[in-house]
Amino acid sequence: MKAAVVTDKGVQFTDAKKPAPKANEILIKVKAASLNRADLAVASGHRHGTIGGAGTIVGLECAGEVEAVGAEVKDFKPGDRVMSSAAGGFAEYAVADSGRAHKIPANNMSYEQAACMPVAVQTMHNALVGAGRLKKGESVLIQGASSGVGLLGMQIAKHMGASIVMGTSTNDGRRAKLAEFGCDLALDTRDPKWPEKVKEATGGKGVDVIVDQVSGGVMNANMEAAAILGRIVNVGRLGGMKGEFNFDLHALKRIDYIGVTFRTRSPEEVRAIVQAARKDLWPAIEAGKLHLPIDKTFPLAEAAEALAHMKGNAHFGKIVLVT
Missing domain, CATH: 3.90.180.10 (Medium-chain alcohol dehydrogenases, catalytic domain)
Structure with a gap:
């Protein structure tokens, strides 16, 4: 697969190993991914929690279609439209803990819009x-x-x-x-x-x-x-x-x-936070009452340019990559 990878020459769009889901994970065929400030640190070679360094695929959240599920996953199946916080989201495929993922509301929410929401x-x-x-x-x-x-x-x-x-x-x-x-x-x-x-x-x-x-x-x-x-x-x-x-x-x-930070939280803690947010907010998200503006969209191959746009700090709302 292709991905935006940290190298000693900066972030490059290059070949990377396609991930395989563990027992509690889902494999997402990424349609869109959005940028966060932490991505700038990772792109410059710094660590963000457990991720970082040369060879790291950039990205913290994405949206797409489930391609495969791990043996213990019960709430998702191949073909589901999903959004999730997911390390390595700037790629054609990413894996996510199923407990972090949400099904995209069936209210015509686009993959680009969905990718902006999880984090x-x-x-x-x-x-x-x-x-x-x-x-x-x-x-x-x-x-x-x-x-x-x-x-x-x-x-x-x-x-x-x-x-x-x-x-x-x-x-x-x-x-x-x-x-x-x-x-x-x-x-x-x-x-x-x-x-x-x-x-x-x-x-x-x-x-x-x-x-x-x-x-x-x-x-x-x-x-x-x-x-x-x-x-x-x-x-x-x-x-x-x-x-x-x-x-x-x-x-x-x-x-x-x-x-507060998610960098030192256990998977169980993160799942509980995601469930609490879903309980309180999902009806409003499904109704389109909670939304985020998209400032600019870039092709996934131009992830480095998208990161530069964020670093320039001239945007309002989210910056999105599309595959």
């Missing part, structure tokens, strides 16, 4: 509902809201009953579009008064749940914006791996600061 669904549902313990009527702030994951996160927060949903972006054009995806108040973190605007929007209380995809220099401002007994969920660190931390403010507000 965003499991990441943001877990951040908001699992780690963040979001309750109906509480307020939510998504840091880095114009990313694909962020856009879905705002929609999930609304769907789960959040009273007010806020999102941040330092790009004026992207920030103007956030209202289309459930954002009640769009904020620019370059404005030093943004935490005060959060407090004004919440009647002086502060925000109950912050999903932080930025970290770095926004940590103390997050705590300023947070309510007493607020929860801050550390999902990403696109703005920096380190930053100042006001320990007294953290204690004063009795904030829960929670770190």
Whole structure:
């Protein structure tokens, strides 16, 4: 098969060994795959959890048709249209743990649209509902809201009953579009008064749940914006791996600061997260109420160009590869 493979000369579209499904896995004939920020790290030779290094097939999620199933798989059969988080998704074939996979809704959802959903669904549902313990009527702030994951996160927060949903972006054009995806108040973190605007929007209380995809220099401002007994969920660190931390403010507000990642989770933990997300969100996904915009589509053979497009950071929504 052909795949986008990490080499010492960068990502190249070349021959790779076709995978075979283990007992609990499905083999997917890939129709589309979407890009995530972690793909940039893998493409540059770094590791992301257990994957990485020369010879690695890039990609974390895809959609396609089941070609074969392992001996223990009961919920899928050859011919099923599926989407799944799957290492090595930038290829003509990929394998996925059947417990991570979803059948594509029979509502005319395209493979391109389906490929955008798995990582965003499991990441943001877990951040908001699992780690963040979001309750109906509480307020939510998504840091880095114009990313694909962020856009879905705002929609999930609304769907789960959040009273007010806020999102941040330092790009004026992207920030103007956030209202289309459930954002009640769009904020620019370059404005030093943004935490005060959060407090004004919440009647002086502060925000109950912050999903932080930025970290770095926004940590103390997050705590300023947070309510007493607020929860801050550390999902990403696109703005920096380190930053100042006001320990007294953290204690004063009795904030829960929670770190999450899928890199150290067991297969059983991931399956439970996927099932919880499906229970809460699947009717809305089937009805087309939760969706992500596609910024640009590339042929699979142009995976390196697609990664360069993401690195340029000029996109809004998801970047998709098609076979």
